[in-house]
Amino acid sequence: MSNLNSNLAIYNRHPFHLVDPSPWPFMASLSVLVFLFGLVSYLHGFKVGNFLFVFGLCILVLTSVVWWRDVIRESTYEGSHTVLxxxxxxxxxxxxxxxxxxxxxxxxxxxxxxxxxxxxxxxxxxxxxxxxxxxxxxxxxxxxxxxxxxxxxxxxxxxxxxxxxxxxxxxxxxxxxxxxxxxxxxxxxxxxxxxxxxxxxxxxxxxxxxxxxxxxxxxxxxxxxxxxxxxxxxxxxxxxxxxxxxxxxxxxxxxxxxxxxxxxxxxxxxxx
The missing domain is CATH 1.20.120.80 (Cytochrome c oxidase, subunit III, four-helix bundle)
Structure with a gap:
C-alpha cells in the first residue's frame, strides 16, 4: 500500500494541469451552432430564427460564465496553474x-x-x-x-x-x-x-x-x-x-x- 501511495505521489509530481472532464466545451459548441443557425434563419425571414438566436446566445453566455468560474477555481483555489x-x-x-x-x-x-x-x-x-x-x-x-x-x-x-x-x-x-x-x-x-x-x-x-x-x-x-x-x-x-x-x-x-x-x-x- 505504501508503495502504491509513493507511486501516486511521484506520478502527480509534475507541473502540468490535467484538466478534469467537463461538459462546457460540448455545451459551448452546441450553443454556437444554435446561435448561428438562428441568426441565419432570422436574416432569411424565418420566424423561428429570432427565438433560436436569442436562445443560443443565452446558453452561450451562461456556459461561458460557468466555464470561466471553473477556470478561476482551478487557478485560485486548487493551485493548478503552475508557472509552466x-x-x-x-x-x-x-x-x-x-x-x-x-x-x-x-x-x-x-x-x-x-x-x-x-x-x-x-x-x-x-x-x-x-x-x-x-x-x-x-x-x-x-x-x-x-x-x-x-x-x-x-x-x-x-x-x-x-x-x-x-x-x-x-x-x-x-x-x-x-x-x-x-x-x-x-x-x-x-x-x-x-x-x-x-x-x-x-x-x-x-x-x-x-x-x-x-x-x-x-x-x-x-x-x-x-x-x-x-x-x-x-x-x-x-x-x-x-x-x-x-x-x-x-x-x-x-x-x-x-x-x-x-x-x-x-x-x-x-x-x-
Missing part, C-alpha cells in the same frame, strides 16, 4: 491576439483595396459620390483620446498590482471601465447620427463592419476588465498571481492599437 501552465496560457493569449490581428487585417485589406484604386462603379473617387463622411476632429478624435487614456489607466492598474498596491489597482480599473463605457456610448451616438448606413456601398459596409467589430472587442474587453475588478476586490488577484489581469491588459492594449489604425486610415486618411 501560466507560461502556456501566455503563449495561448499571444496566439489568440495574433489571430485577432489577422482578422482585422482582412477588413483593412478590403478598405484599402477599394480606397487606393476606386473603380468606375465608385466614380473613380474615394469616398464615393454621395457619401458624407465624419469629421475626424470631432467624435472620432475624442474617442481616440478616451481610449488612449484607458490604456494609461490599465497600465497604472498593472503596475499597482505588481507592487502590491491593491487600492490603487482597484481605482485604476474603475477608471478604465468608466472610460471604456464612455467610448462605447460615443460610438453608439456616432452610429445614430451617421449620414450613411451599412448598405451604402463598399464605404458603408467596410466602415460599419470594421468599426463595429472593434466596438464588439471593446465590449468584450470591458467585461474582461470588469471580471478582473471583481476578482481583485475579492483578493483573487495578487502580485504573485495575476495572469488573468495580464491577459485582459494585453487584450485592451490590442484594442487601443487597432483603434489608432482605424482612426488614421478610415476616419482621417479615408476622408481626405
Amino acid at each position: 501552465v501560466q507560461l502556456g496560457l501566455r503563449y495561448g493569449i499571444v496566439l489568440f491576439i495574433f489571430s485577432e490581428v489577422m482578422l482585422f487585417i482582412s477588413f483593412f485589406w478590403a478598405f484599402f483595396h477599394s480606397s487606393l484604386s476606386p473603380g468606375v462603379e465608385l466614380g473613380m473617387i474615394w469616398p464615393p459620390q454621395g457619401i458624407s463622411i465624419f469629421d475626424p476632429c470631432q467624435v472620432p478624435f475624442l474617442n481616440t483620446i478616451i481610449l488612449l487614456l484607458s490604456g494609461c489607466t490599465v497600465t497604472w492598474a498593472h503596475h499597482a498590482i505588481i507592487h502590491g498596491n491593491r487600492n490603487q489597482g482597484i481605482l485604476a480599473l474603475v477608471f478604465t471601465i468608466l472610460l471604456a463605457l464612455l467610448f462605447t456610448g460615443l460610438q453608439f451616438y456616432e452610429y445614430k447620427i451617421a449620414p450613411f448606413c451599412l448598405s451604402d456601398g463598399i464605404y458603408g459596409s467596410t466602415f460599419f463592419i470594421t468599426t463595429g467589430l472593434h466596438g464588439l472587442h471593446v465590449i468584450v474587453g470591458t467585461l474582461f476588465l470588469l471580471v478582473c475588478l471583481v476578482r481583485l476586490y475579492n483578493y483573487q488577484i495578487t502580485a504573485q498571481h495575476h495572469f488573468g489581469f495580464e491577459a485582459a491588459a494585453w487584450y485592451w492594449h490590442f484594442v487601443d492599437v487597432v483603434w489608432l489604425f482605424l482612426f488614421v486610415s478610415v476616419y482621417w486618411w479615408g476622408g481626405i
Whole structure:
C-alpha cells in the first residue's frame, strides 16, 4: 500500500494541469451552432430564427460564465496553474491576439483595396459620390483620446498590482471601465447620427463592419476588465498571481492599437 501511495505521489509530481472532464466545451459548441443557425434563419425571414438566436446566445453566455468560474477555481483555489501552465496560457493569449490581428487585417485589406484604386462603379473617387463622411476632429478624435487614456489607466492598474498596491489597482480599473463605457456610448451616438448606413456601398459596409467589430472587442474587453475588478476586490488577484489581469491588459492594449489604425486610415486618411 505504501508503495502504491509513493507511486501516486511521484506520478502527480509534475507541473502540468490535467484538466478534469467537463461538459462546457460540448455545451459551448452546441450553443454556437444554435446561435448561428438562428441568426441565419432570422436574416432569411424565418420566424423561428429570432427565438433560436436569442436562445443560443443565452446558453452561450451562461456556459461561458460557468466555464470561466471553473477556470478561476482551478487557478485560485486548487493551485493548478503552475508557472509552466501560466507560461502556456501566455503563449495561448499571444496566439489568440495574433489571430485577432489577422482578422482585422482582412477588413483593412478590403478598405484599402477599394480606397487606393476606386473603380468606375465608385466614380473613380474615394469616398464615393454621395457619401458624407465624419469629421475626424470631432467624435472620432475624442474617442481616440478616451481610449488612449484607458490604456494609461490599465497600465497604472498593472503596475499597482505588481507592487502590491491593491487600492490603487482597484481605482485604476474603475477608471478604465468608466472610460471604456464612455467610448462605447460615443460610438453608439456616432452610429445614430451617421449620414450613411451599412448598405451604402463598399464605404458603408467596410466602415460599419470594421468599426463595429472593434466596438464588439471593446465590449468584450470591458467585461474582461470588469471580471478582473471583481476578482481583485475579492483578493483573487495578487502580485504573485495575476495572469488573468495580464491577459485582459494585453487584450485592451490590442484594442487601443487597432483603434489608432482605424482612426488614421478610415476616419482621417479615408476622408481626405
